[in-house]
Amino acid sequence: MSFHEVVFPAALSFGSSGGPERRTEIVALASGFEERNATWAHARRHYDAGLGLRSLDDIHAVVTFFEARLGRLHGFRWKDWADYKSCAPSETPAHFDQPLGVGDGVTREYPLSRIYASGGVEYVRPISKPRVDSVLVGCDGRELAPGSKFSVDHQSGVVSFASAPEAGAVLTAGFEFHVPVRFDTDRIEINLAAFEAGEIPSIPVIEVRV
Structure with a gap:
C-alpha cells in the first residue's frame, strides 16, 4: 500500500469531527436474547476534514494536500486531537x-x-x-x-x-x-459563495491498516 509519511495540517484537523467505529454482528434469538460478535479486532476511525476549514487559505491548503496525495491513492498521517498521546x-x-x-x-x-x-x-x-x-x-x-x-x-x-x-x-x-488514514473521496467540491455564507464542505477521511 502506498503511504506518504506526511501529516495532514494539524491546525485544520483540530476543527474536524470523527472517532472510532466498530463492526458488531447482532442476531436476535427466538428467546429474546441476543448473540453478539465483533467482526473487527480493531476499530476503524473516520473523520471529516472539511469542518476545520475557516478561510480561503485553509481551502487552498487542503486542496494542495489532496492533490499531492492523488485523492484516495496515497495514505498519510492524521492527528486525532482527542486521542494522540x-x-x-x-x-x-x-x-x-x-x-x-x-x-x-x-x-x-x-x-x-x-x-x-x-x-x-x-x-x-x-x-x-x-x-x-x-x-x-x-x-x-x-x-x-x-x-x-x-x-x-x-x-x-x-x-x-x-x-x-x-x-x-x-x-x-x-x-x-498519528492515525494512518487516506481520503475517502476522489472529489472535493467547493462552493465559495456557500462557504462564505457558512456552509462547510464535507471531506471524508478514513483510517487504513498498515
Missing part, C-alpha cells in the same frame, strides 16, 4: 505510560501499543505511526537514553534495542502518535 491529552507523555513488553534475553524488537482500560476490561491498540522523536522508553522504571540503547522505526512503530533486554526486565514507553 500515550496518556490523557492534558498530560505530558512519560516513559512509564504504556507497557512495551517483558524482556526474555533474546527479543530485541517490541511494537508500540496503547491500552484502553475500563471496568476491568482492556483493549490493546497497535500504534504504527508514532510522532518522530516523541518516543520515550523505560526499563524497570528507569528512562533509557535513545540512540545507544534503542532506536525507533517511526514508520512501523517498532522499538529496537541495541541488545536484548534481560529476562524479566519490564519495558514501558510513552509517545505521541
Whole structure:
C-alpha cells in the first residue's frame, strides 16, 4: 500500500469531527436474547476534514494536500486531537505510560501499543505511526537514553534495542502518535459563495491498516 509519511495540517484537523467505529454482528434469538460478535479486532476511525476549514487559505491548503496525495491513492498521517498521546491529552507523555513488553534475553524488537482500560476490561491498540522523536522508553522504571540503547522505526512503530533486554526486565514507553488514514473521496467540491455564507464542505477521511 502506498503511504506518504506526511501529516495532514494539524491546525485544520483540530476543527474536524470523527472517532472510532466498530463492526458488531447482532442476531436476535427466538428467546429474546441476543448473540453478539465483533467482526473487527480493531476499530476503524473516520473523520471529516472539511469542518476545520475557516478561510480561503485553509481551502487552498487542503486542496494542495489532496492533490499531492492523488485523492484516495496515497495514505498519510492524521492527528486525532482527542486521542494522540500515550496518556490523557492534558498530560505530558512519560516513559512509564504504556507497557512495551517483558524482556526474555533474546527479543530485541517490541511494537508500540496503547491500552484502553475500563471496568476491568482492556483493549490493546497497535500504534504504527508514532510522532518522530516523541518516543520515550523505560526499563524497570528507569528512562533509557535513545540512540545507544534503542532506536525507533517511526514508520512501523517498532522499538529496537541495541541488545536484548534481560529476562524479566519490564519495558514501558510513552509517545505521541498519528492515525494512518487516506481520503475517502476522489472529489472535493467547493462552493465559495456557500462557504462564505457558512456552509462547510464535507471531506471524508478514513483510517487504513498498515
